[in-house]
Amino acid sequence: MTTILSTPAAWPRPLLGETPVGHAPGADPADLDAAVRAGAFAGLTRALQDLGATLTTATLAESGLRGRGGAGFPAAQKWRAVAGTPDGVRYAVANGYEADPAGGTNRHLMTARPFAIVEGLAIAALSVGAEEAVLAVRAEYADAVAALELAVAAAEEAGYVGEDVLGSGRPVRMTVRTVQGAYMLGEETVLLKALEGRRGQPEQRPPYPSERGLWGRPTLVHNVATLAAVPWIVVHGADAYRAIGDPDAPGTVLVQVSGAVATPGIAEVPTGTSLAEIVGLAGGVANGRPLKAVLVGGPSGGLLPANLATTPYTFGTLRAAGAHVGSGSVVVADDRTCIVDLARLLTRYCADEACGKTIPCRIGLRRMSEIGERIATGLARPTDAQLLADLGADIVGSALCDHERLATGPLATGMRYFRPEIDDHILRGLCPAGVCTPVEVVAVGTRHGG
Ligand SMILES: Cc1cc2nc3c(=O)[nH]c(=O)nc-3n(C[C@H](O)[C@H](O)[C@H](O)COP(=O)(O)O)c2cc1C
Ligand code: SF4
Secondary structure (H helix, E strand, O other): OOOOOOOOOOOOOOOOOOOOOOOOOOOOOHHHHHHHHHOOOOHHHHHHHHHHHHHHHHHHHOOOOOOOOOOOOOHHHHHHHHOOOOOOEEEEEEEEOOOOOOOHHHHHHHHHHHHHHHHHHHHHHHHHOOOEEEEEOOOOHHHHHHHHHHHHHHHHOOOOOOOOOOOOOOOOOEEEEEEOOOOOOOOOOOHHHHHOOOOOOOOOOOOOOOOOOOHHOOOOEHHHHHHHHHHHHHHHOOOHHHHHOOOOOOOEEEEEEEOEEOOOEEEEEOOOOOOHHHHOOOOHHHHOOOOEEEEOHHHOOEEHHHHOOOOOOOHHHHHHHHHOOOOOEEEEEOOOOOOOHHHHHHHHHHHHHOOOOHHHHHHHHHHHHHHHHHHOOOOOOOOOOHHHHHHHHHOOOOOOOOHHHHHHHHHHHHHHHHHHHHHHHHHEEEOOOOOOOOOOOOOOOOOOOO
């Protein structure tokens, strides 16, 4: 059972719902009548009957909505790219994979607010001229799959999706597809290949999916949380959305706070909320222990120290600090955590999950993981910190997909913010947190080659 963390009453909740769009919290998520009474599908009606595709897309552009799948790309720009392709078959795909093992926001959204996603996807499909819409959901999320299947069936029965949307004569055929695989499956080109039943490795971009996506056709791919914001924007208007959160990336985000906090859970917060406030929503660090680091952005995220807890949660500020939004996971580490240990485990995970198609990623991440491993196990060489920095710099920028650029994050931020602790391991054979074992205690200069 997911805990939804309480947030100040004044904070708007376009995603989790506060009515009028969507259904009231606690209602049966598959109850279409209740959802419609609470405002669901008002956005679709307005987009189709009042605005039309051009104005709907213009509203989205003015709202400043950026994709919530991690990269923060302006949503309307993608819509225009897909809509601008030559006439023919186009697709709209909702990415409900949620690769991050510490993630859970997408699952909650799909399970609790399926109509908001169905409606957002229908508006998007109509706006870009896609007659086929696919909800691609992680197969392990049986609850989310069931909720979306019920929602699509009910919406089709009521004429909100299907062959003749709201009597307009325009079709949006919507299907729920389950996809199963490893971490990389959340990456959009891998997801599209999975939907085609092909082996999941990223494709070189460009061409982007907006030009050449599912079955080689122009495809709009959005994270489910991006789509769920669309009905709210269409109903309330661009200005209302822009008024929420950080002006550069307005709106709200779903965050999943876990690790050493008193009450792990999910919260919807305006962009620009500080990391400290987010941790505070989860009751702060458990047992009153000191905050040591916050892992922001999942396994390839950044380890930000306590003195950066004032960092606002936005795409730009997190990126500048060495972290990223990712799927919205915020993992709290207290003073008992060893940064070397945590960073090497995360790097190992990222190396294991890399698909192997690009050499700097396949070999570079593996080497970084091995170095992290030997630092943690007392076998470090004095040059290891420099080697990590060099490898990290070489890997970034030679990527086929964003995994390579992101996956150096834990060790890179470890080096940037926790260098004394890393040097303690490398040069003094000490693990200040007492986690790494065995760590050889040797005098400086007697270590391998030193
Ligand atoms: C390694 C990797 C994993 C990803 N996993 C996900 C994921 O689980 N869910 C998701 O929506 N986007 C994921 N993305 C981002 C997608 O490739 C894509 O940018 C996103 O679905 C586009 O949606 P948006 O415009 O709404 O952000 C991942 C990207 C990378 C590089
Ligand atoms: S960068 Fe890494 S994960 Fe991405 S395609 Fe290359 S090997 Fe695969």
